[in-house]
Amino acid sequence: MTVKVEANQISFSYKNFEALTNIDFTLENGKIYGLIGRNGAGKTSLLSLLAAYQKSTSGNLKIDGENIFENERAMAKVTFVHQVDYKDEYDTIPQFFELANRYRPTFDQQYAEQLVELFQLPTDKPLKELSTGMQSAFNVTIGLANRTPLTIFDEAYQGMDAPTREVFYNEILEEQERNPRLFILSTHLVSEMEYLFDEVLMIDKGKLIVKEDMGSLLQKGFSITGAIDDIEQVVSGLQVLSEQQLGGTKSVMVYGELPKEKEEEIKQKGLEIGSVSLHDLFIQLTKERNKDE
Numbered sequence: 001m002t003v004k005v006e007a008n009q010i011s012f013s014y015k016n017f018e019a020l021t022n023i024d025f026t027l028e029n030g031k032i033y034g035l036i037g038r039n040g041a042g043k044t045s046l047l048s049l050l051a052a053y054q055k056s057t058s059g060n061l062k063i064d065g066e067n068i069f070e071n072e073r074a075m076a077k078v079t080f081v082h083q084v085d086y087k088d089e090y091d092t093i094p095q096f097f098e099l100a101n102r103y104r105p106t107f108d109q110q111y112a113e114q115l116v117e118l119f120q121l122p123t124d125k126p127l128k129e130l131s132t133g134m135q136s137a138f139n140v141t142i143g144l145a146n147r148t149p150l151t152i153f154d155e156a157y158q159g160m161d162a163p164t165r166e167v168f169y170n171e172i173l174e175e176q177e178r179n180p181r182l183f184i185l186s187t188h189l190v191s192e193m194e195y196l197f198d199e200v201l202m203i204d205k206g207k208l209i210v211k212e213d214m215g216s217l218l219q220k221g222f223s224i225t226g227a228i229d230d231i232e233q234v235v236s237g238l239q240v241l242s243e244q245q246l247g248g249t250k251s252v253m254v255y256g257e258l259p260k261e262k263e264e265e266i267k268q269k270g271l272e273i274g275s276v277s278l279h280d281l282f283i284q285l286t287k288e289r290n291k292d293e
C-alpha cells in the first residue's frame with residue numbers, strides 16, 4: 001500500500017489565533033519525515049489536521065488525492081500516535097488488541113505481541129496502572145502494528161527511558177525495511193533522532209520554513225573559522241546565523257548555497273569550513289532575532 005500526502009496552502013486558526021499559515025508540501029511513501037519546531041510552533045496542530053481530528057480553516061489536505069476530513073477511506077490510512085490520558089482506562093493490553101483487530105484491517109496482532117515482549121509490557125494490568133513510559137511504549141506498539149500507510153508519532157517517546165527509546169527508533173527503521181510506509185515523527189529530541197529522518201519539516205510560528213532532504217539540508221549549513229578580518233570579508237552577502245569570537249579568531253555559522261567564487265575565496269584565505277548539526281541549525285533558524293539583527 002503506498003500513500004501520498006499533499007498540503008496545499010493550509011491555514012488553521014483557533015478562534016482568533018492563526019496557528020498555521022499557508023503550509024504547502026508533498027510527502028511521499030517510504031520516507032521518514034522529522035517534524036521539528038519550537039514549543040507552540042504548530043506541530044501538533046498540523047498533525048491533528050493530517051489525522052482529521054480538526055479541519056483546516058483554508059486550503060486542501062489530501063491523501064492519495066482525496067480530502068482527509070470526514071472521509072472514512074482516507075482516515076483508514078492514518079494512525080496518529082499522541083499522548084493519551086489513561087487514568088480511567090481499565091482495559092488491559094490484550095483487550096485493546098481485540099479492539100484494534102476489529103477496527104483496523106491492517107492491524108498485525110502477531111507483530112503487536114512481539115512488540116509487547118520487546119518493550120517488556122505487562123499484559124495483566126489495566127492501562128491506568130502502567131507507568132508513563134510503558135503507556136507511551138503501548139501507544140507506539142499500536143502505531144507500529146496498525147501498519148497504516150501513514151503513521152504519525154507526535155512526541156511519542158514521552159516518559160520512555162533511553163534504552164526504550166532506542167528500541168522504538170530501531171523498530172521504526174526495521175519496520176520501514178519490512179513494510180515501507182510514510183512516517184512523520186515530531187520531536188524535541190533533535191540530536192537523538194536525526195539519524196532516522198530522510199527529510200526534515202521545520203515549522204516556526206506556524207510557517208513551514210524548511211522542507212528538505214536531510215543530506216542537502218546539512219550541506220546548506222556550515223561554519224567558517226579564521227582571522228576576524230578575513231571572516232568579515234568572506235561573509236558579506238552570505239546568511240550568517242550566528243557568530244563567535246575568541247581572541248583574534250572568529251567563527252560564523254552560515255546557511256545557504258555557497259557560490260563558487262566564495263568557496264575559492266575561503267580556500268585562498270586558508271579559512272576552515274566545518275559541518276553543523278541539525279540541532280544547531282534548528283536552534284539558529286528558529287531563534288528570536290532583534291529587529292536590527
Ligand SMILES: Nc1ncnc2c1ncn2[C@@H]1O[C@H](COP(=O)(O)OP(=O)(O)OP(=O)(O)O)[C@@H](O)[C@H]1O
Pocket residue numbers: 014017019037038039040041042043044045046
Ligand atoms: N485548543 C487551543 N486553543 C487555542 N490555541 C491553541 C489550542 N491548541 C494550541 N493552540 C495554540 O496554537 C499554537 C500551536 O500549538 P501546537 O500545540 O500546535 O504547538 P506544538 O508545536 O505542538 O508545541 P509543543 O512543542 O509545545 O508541543 C500555540 O500558540 C498554542 O498556544
